[in-house]
Amino acid sequence: MNICFHCGEPLRGSTLIARVEQRDEPVCCSGCQAVAELIAGTGLGDFYRYRDGSSVRPSEGTQTDKWRVYADPQFAAQFTQTAPGQTSVTLLIEGLRCSACSWLIDQVLRRHAGIHDVSVNAATGRASVIWDSTKLNLADVMRTIAQLGYVPHPVTDETVTRALRQERRDNLKRLAVAGFGMMQVMMFAVAVYSAQLANEVMEPSLLNYFRFVSLLVATPVMFYAGAPILLSAWNSLRSRSIGMDVPVSIALVLAYGASVWNTFNGAVGEVYFDSVTMFIFFLTLGRFVQMSVRQHTAGVTDALARQLPSIAHRIDADRIEDVPVTSLRVGDLIQVRRGEVLPADGQLLDTEAHIDEAMLTGESLPVRHQVGQRVVAGTINVDGPISIRITALGGDTALSHIVALMQRAQTYKPALARNADAAAGKFLGYVLIGAGLTCAAWLAINPAQAFAATLAVLVVACPCAFAIAMPAALAAATASLGRHGILLTDPDALESLAKVDHIVFDKTGTLTRGELHVSKCLSMGGLNDSRCLQIAALLERASEHPLARAFVPYLDQGTVDDLRTVAGRGVEGRIDGRLYRIGTPAFVAELRQEQQQSSSPAELIGSVIALGDEKRALAWFELTDSLRPAAASAVNQLRSLNIEPQILSGDAHGAVQAVAQQCGIAESFARRTAKEKLAHVLNLQKNGKRVAVIGDGVNDAPVLGAANVSIAMGRGAALAHASAGLVLVSDNLAALPEAVLLARRTLRIAKQNLLWAAIYNLGSIPLAALGFIPPWLAALGMSLSSVAVVLNSTRLLPRATRKTTPPAMTSAHLRETTA
Amino acid sequence: MSILFVLIPLSLALVVFAGWGFFWAVNTGQFDDLESPGWDALRDDAPPAEKPNLDG
Numbered sequence: 001m002n003i004c005f006h007c008g009e010p011l012r013g014s015t016l017i018a019r020v021e022q023r024d025e026p027v028c029c030s031g032c033q034a035v036a037e038l039i040a041g042t043g044l045g046d047f048y049r050y051r052d053g054s055s056v057r058p059s060e061g062t063q064t065d066k067w068r069v070y071a072d073p074q075f076a077a078q079f080t081q082t083a084p085g086q087t088s089v090t091l092l093i094e095g096l097r098c099s100a101c102s103w104l105i106d107q108v109l110r111r112h113a114g115i116h117d118v119s120v121n122a123a124t125g126r127a128s129v130i131w132d133s134t135k136l137n138l139a140d141v142m143r144t145i146a147q148l149g150y151v152p153h154p155v156t157d158e159t160v161t162r163a164l165r166q167e168r169r170d171n172l173k174r175l176a177v178a179g180f181g182m183m184q185v186m187m188f189a190v191a192v193y194s195a196q197l198a199n200e201v202m203e204p205s206l207l208n209y210f211r212f213v214s215l216l217v218a219t220p221v222m223f224y225a226g227a228p229i230l231l232s233a234w235n236s237l238r239s240r241s242i243g244m245d246v247p248v249s250i251a252l253v254l255a256y257g258a259s260v261w262n263t264f265n266g267a268v269g270e271v272y273f274d275s276v277t278m279f280i281f282f283l284t285l286g287r288f289v290q291m292s293v294r295q296h297t298a299g300v301t302d303a304l305a306r307q308l309p310s311i312a313h314r315i316d317a318d319r320i321e322d323v324p325v326t327s328l329r330v331g332d333l334i335q336v337r338r339g340e341v342l343p344a345d346g347q348l349l350d351t352e353a354h355i356d357e358a359m360l361t362g363e364s365l366p367v368r369h370q371v372g373q374r375v376v377a378g379t380i381n382v383d384g385p386i387s388i389r390i391t392a393l394g395g396d397t398a399l400s401h402i403v404a405l406m407q408r409a410q411t412y413k414p415a416l417a418r419n420a421d422a423a424a425g426k427f428l429g430y431v432l433i434g435a436g437l438t439c440a441a442w443l444a445i446n447p448a449q450a451f452a453a454t455l456a457v458l459v460v461a462c463p464c465a466f467a468i469a470m471p472a473a474l475a476a477a478t479a480s481l482g483r484h485g486i487l488l489t490d491p492d493a494l495e496s497l498a499k500v501d502h503i504v505f506d507k508t509g510t511l512t513r514g515e516l517h518v519s520k521c522l523s524m525g526g527l528n529d530s531r532c533l534q535i536a537a538l539l540e541r542a543s544e545h546p547l548a549r550a551f552v553p554y555l556d557q558g559t560v561d562d563l564r565t566v567a568g569r570g571v572e573g574r575i576d577g578r579l580y581r582i583g584t585p586a587f588v589a590e591l592r593q594e595q596q597q598s599s600s601p602a603e604l605i606g607s608v609i610a611l612g613d614e615k616r617a618l619a620w621f622e623l624t625d626s627l628r629p630a631a632a633s634a635v636n637q638l639r640s641l642n643i644e645p646q647i648l649s650g651d652a653h654g655a656v657q658a659v660a661q662q663c664g665i666a667e668s669f670a671r672r673t674a675k676e677k678l679a680h681v682l683n684l685q686k687n688g689k690r691v692a693v694i695g696d697g698v699n700d701a702p703v704l705g706a707a708n709v710s711i712a713m714g715r716g717a718a719l720a721h722a723s724a725g726l727v728l729v730s731d732n733l734a735a736l737p738e739a740v741l742l743a744r745r746t747l748r749i750a751k752q753n754l755l756w757a758a759i760y761n762l763g764s765i766p767l768a769a770l771g772f773i774p775p776w777l778a779a780l781g782m783s784l785s786s787v788a789v790v791l792n793s794t795r796l797l798p799r800a801t802r803k804t805t806p807p808a809m810t811s812a813h814l815r816e817t818t819a
Numbered sequence: 820m821s822i823l824f825v826l827i828p829l830s831l832a833l834v835v836f837a838g839w840g841f842f843w844a845v846n847t848g849q850f851d852d853l854e855s856p857g858w859d860a861l862r863d864d865a866p867p868a869e870k871p872n873l874d875g
Binding site: 206209213217 | 841850852859
């Protein structure tokens, strides 16, 4: 086992051990060790049994005073609600992946004296905490969560989440009212119908009694549960269009109105309360299913807020002060320390810096910036502390620009939904005309039958089975996808995925792991490969440069003297009395006073690093990103499904070409900016292709938005999730072909559903118009057709093998089979 | 059949009570998160002898 017990990342030569439940488990860093031992030490070792997948790796050397600024009551006040003696806050928790995580946070917080209540919701990634403000402050709460390896963010705007929660609650209540009401009314209706069937005459007083009771029950169903339907019909009438709800509402109002009239006018006419309540129940059920599928997206709305820090270090005349980002002004000087995210756009002041701009440009290696150059918000400072003068804040920053680009791109989305609505509108127009004609014809032949027949046409023609056909199939498919480690965030995405014929991969972090390793070592100065690697590892040990991490596995005993790091160029150090340099070829060549730098061997691709001493060049290292385990097989399977794979990357040619070869992808495009990627995808679409894009960075967000279907990696940027239709939660590419197959199966089942609904509707309308179907039978038929559709959709549900594999195992299991 | 004049209002009263109970449950957030509370039950379980290793 060579991965960390806590975070699941490779050990990279670490020999650290964490003691968890009387067992020694290997961990990758002291951060993970501390967290694992903290979890075990508080008797919460159960966490490791119940979690899905691995936990978040705590950032090393976490700035202990990072949370101190939250102790300031004035600063904390903008996030918290205060009541006498207690304070509450809602925190968005980064890294909250599963229910076991939420359980852990809950447990650890509760052990703190002064915490009144904790509730952690794994679905939305939020925790609400209420504590005694005399004993604790916000900083203590956040520090406690951070100690577990999660990153808490105070939530500033809860309106979206609150609205989603309210919608879900309202829909549940409406469903309950409709369901209870339907059962009650049906009970009375069955009594009346059975009397009719037995050719017995019911006592008029009893019949009347039943009618009044039915009216009493049906009224809240009609005006509470049915309110959204009636309102939406009213709205679409006001905007002069015919929505699905218009004929439905007409039927409901007619049936309800006539029933009320007949109830008060004695036993002359029929009452239709049973049809009304059943109708509303099934419509509400359909809406509830639809809403549940849609709400899977909740929680990513705060994605952008998560991207930028809320605290900055402002450089004042005599000291450096931690201030909220909101209080910064253009022209302020701020300091950004190593590993921190830039809170604003600015000009680099004191020293050259290495900035990780992967999220903006897709470039996997940090970019060197000279003094005076512009750096942008949202990028990460990789080297030592830098000072910048702020040039743009908030909405003016380049990051906001990317978000705007993404929003614009999303309007390019094929309007499948709009087409379906238009078709339904036409159909419903015909239904209304048909109902009018039926009414007119019956008025001429037999006025007594006219109302019942018209009502039957309106009810029987309700495209309820139509309306439920897609959502039911989608709900089942969503459950099935979840078991493959895929989160469906946009219901349209599945339909598009089934029809996709091109798939465009981003390289870094998608086909590859996004971590560099030494793929080739060419030694030339008489030393063997392993010795060269050892020297390199020793020199790079102190370096925080991302390239340096590639050498960690080769680390062995030894000491380095006179270690000197030259930012952006390399490292120099003395081992066993000999002076070595590792870094850019030019930097290494300088040591041996060679102006003529030897060019790197042609067979090396990717990032090339040189090692040399005072006399000669010793070795060349080629660093490449390693391919994800399932990448090649997934690409092959996709091709056998008639989907053409492509690579579209911001990286250099050589690296992209290498990955393309390894996966067997013929078409690859390197060095593309976010705009060029967008243009490429739009161009493919212009040629009639249906394109899926799979990526992981914020830079991919615009192109994800424009694709017919967009897929984001689970560990990718939150903003990429926000614009993606599907999220590969387990980061397992093998799930991709499965998803395509499932999507196609879903579309097939949805088509069967639609066909069945069409046959039912078209067959029954003439019968209803001719007066063969009483309204109650129409409502029953309508409901049964919906039930048939739902039953057909359950075929998409995952097969029941659950007894042998507990759900918690799934994602870990997936990881295991591919690792 | 006059017993119906007693039983039906009684059943309606029960329905109203059940409906009220459901509304209360929804409003107090009982249906907001249907996943995490399921794990609470595991809190005090004795650890099983053989531990499945999830990260193997």
